[in-house]
Amino acid sequence: MYDNLTQEQLDNLTDYFRAANYLTATQIYLQDNYLLERELLHEDIKPRLLGHWGTCPGISFVYTMLNFLQTQTPRDLMYVVGTGHGFPAIQANLFLEKTLRNFYPQATHTREGIEYISKNFSWPYGFPSHSSPETPGIILEGGELGYALSTSYGSILDNPSLTTVCLIGDGEAETGATATAWHLNKFIHPKTNGTVLPILHLNGYKISGPTIFGRMSDQELEHLFTGYGYEVFFVEYDEEQPQDIFQKMYKTLRTAFDHIEKIRNMDSEVISPHLPMIIMRTPKGWTGVKESNGEKLEGNFASHQVILKDVKSNFSELEELQKWLSSYKFNELFDPYKGFTAGVEQIIPKQEHAIGMNRHAHASDIQKLLLPDIYRHAEDASHRGTVGSSSMRRVGEYLHDVFKLNKDNFRLFSPDETYSNKLDKVFEITKRAFVWPQKSFDKDMGPFGRVIEMLSEHSLQGLLQGYVLTGRHGIFASYEAFIPIVASMADQYAKFLKIARNIKWRNSIPSFNYILTSSGWRQEHNGFSHQNPGFIDDMFQRQGNFVHVYFPPDGNSALACIEEMLDTRDCINILVAGKTVEPRWLSVDEARIQLKTGFAIWGFVSDENPDLVFSSMGDYVTKEVIAAIEILKKEIPNIRIRYVNNIKMGSDGFQKLFTATGEQSFDYFYTKDKPVIFNFHGYPQTLKQLLFDYPGNTNRFKINGYIENGSTTTPFDMQIRNKTSRYDLVIQSMELVDDTVVIPERKAAIVNKYRKKIEEHRAFIIKNGIDPDEIENWTWNR
Secondary structure, three states: OOOOOOHHHHHHHHHHHHHHHHHHHHHHHEOOOOOOOOOOOHHHEOOOOOOOOOOHHHHHHHHHHHHHHHHHOOOEEEEEEOOOOOHHHHHHHHHHOOOHHHHOOOOOOOHHHHHHHHHHEOOOOOEOOOOOOOOOOOOOOOOOOOOHHHHHHHHHOOOOOEEEEEEEEOOHHHOHHHHHHHHHHHHOOOOOOOEEEEEEEEOOEOOOOEOOHHHOOHHHHHHHHHHOOEEEEEEEOOOOOOOHHHHHHHHHHHHHHHHHHHHHOOOOOOOOOOEEEEEEEOOOOOOOOOEEOOEEOOOOHHHOOOOOOOOOOOHHHHHHHHHHHHHOOHHHHEEOOOEEOHHHHOOOOOHHHOHHHOHHHHOOOOOOOOOOOHHHHOOOOOOOOOEEEOHHHHHHHHHHHHHHHOOOOEEEEEOOOOOOOOOHHHHHOOOEEOOOOOOOOOOOEEOOOOEEEOOOHHHHHHHHHHHHHOOOEEEEEEEOOOHHHHHHHHHHHHHHHHHHOOOOOOOOOEOEEEEEEOOHHHOOOOOHHHOOOHHHHHHOOOOOOOEEEEOOOOHHHHHHHHHHHHHOEOOEEEEEOOOOOEEOOOOHHHHHHHHOOOEEEOHHHOOOOOOEEEEEEOHHHHHHHHHHHHHHHHHOOOOOEEEEEEOEEEOOOOHHHHHOOHHHOHHHHHOOOOOEEEEEOOOHHHHHHHHOOOOOOHHHEEEEOOOOOOOOOOHHHHHHHOOOOHHHHHHHHHHHOOOOOOOHHHHHHHHHHHHHHHHHHHHHHHHHOOOOHHHHOOOOOO
């Protein structure tokens, strides 16, 4: 169907590939004599040899072919590489295609430019050993395996012109995150979205042994990936005909791109579109040293990382390195004064078509998210404590309007929980995406839906990462107990974002927004397995003050929080909110004001000059605090209590209060010396660590929270088991408040009364299976 490449084109491709491999090797090994203008000496070798050679030639081969095709038929093309520490190959190609010098002016096609990239690779204050935000054209860090394919699929959502070529190593393909990501093709309609072209790179080996996919036959692989919904193409290196792989890959890529266009342009309804993928077999450590010290290197696990590890001190290995680098005949390809040969230059696309300059990788086309009027969904809060507010219902109604205003730059991702999490109002505007066969009785599903539901948190995290990093807006909603599945992915994204925020040439991007609901406090019916607030603890460890966790106490404050989250840039935002109908406490305006600092003294439930301070963070634990204050006011009318609510917290914790003065200071909210009882949504240790650096007396703080006590029980028993119930708070207050406020005899009587209440509650729920009316139907008596 396609003409063969001419011999001249083959030679040019081979020359470019040789140059890329040489530049990759110099980055790993050399700190001098980068052009081999004399024999190598031990002092030319870097003191530490870092980077993974084995995967690099495959990365460069695909880059070579994509660059060539960009010179023939330019496309909106992005290249995502997931094969671990292959950065020196990526940087070699960014250098060759002249992208790197646009961001690092020293990276010129000169002797000095080659010295710059080689010396600074894996060097202190230079370039790291893996892709990073400092790398042009990159939306994937690559240090942790498994996320390339889902991130690639996220990049092409609502980007109909974009084709993202994703190179997946056969080691990476063994990860659970990659295993589920193959199925993302079933949610993406080819007419309104771009296309991912996966390339599974089989070089056969991991660090110390073979890969699973590398030992599977072509028939097994074809059956597997055809069943996954792909049209499978094979490209394999033949050592007897080394240039033949260029012909094969050229024709395969052309066929794949034509197949993509054919499906995109189909007039009929698209169902189960089997888009192409490529399985590419090349030797591990291709073009490198074949054998050393009697050990097979090329085509074996021994070439995975650094080969010739003792070259700094071993003369024999130094000779082998000299022979290896000389085999590329780089002096025939590059002149220190004139640059690269015309043949190499023929493979380099124009700058506007260079892969590293792709505008999506740098979020150059961000569309502002249009935000609706939250007052449309606000509730009357004039009668505080009135039951009738569901935070997640309010959020669902608000997101309904967000979808209505934003047709192609906003998406919701959730693991089959949109209904459960009370966000189903959005289905009045959009549907759940699905392009595989559908049944007539399927509910709220369609090929162009903007909600993606899949029982793989890894895939959803990767989708939103790719979507956000290319400039669009979205939310990942999940059960609180199961979001820790992606904790490591979230950590990696946070690391990427921390660096990216300080890269001047990277554009500001929309924030990554989580909604965590079905919290442990109301998962009493599902039991201990569904009770885990650990994700927020992990996120509080992130430094840089760009991670924010929101704890709205009611529906109006949930509206204010989600509005702020969607309006931020370059942040990770986490909304922690309940689904059940709970009391109303704040108006939207009050919530907005409180969000400015996060803290507020609720005057309607507070006294001046308090004897005791209560504070809380979280909806269900806040209700218990207010109920405890009500009890105390009845038991001890003269006691003076202050209540402080915290609606928003970052990794800086209380630091902004520590350094503030006046009405924004720590002492203003929490006094200088009065006891403080704090009810926290998560683990007590999480809050304690945020208080640790406070210079004042924090021993007066009693921190309550989830202490890993749970079961299938009642909602109020969850509070009792974790010492956060109104009864426990009353007992604690008697232990902390000064004897001049409440005499010891009265304290003892109150403690005994509410310990008995706790015992009576246990007996009641064992007999009846539910909480008593006084708890279930409690309302605040103003």
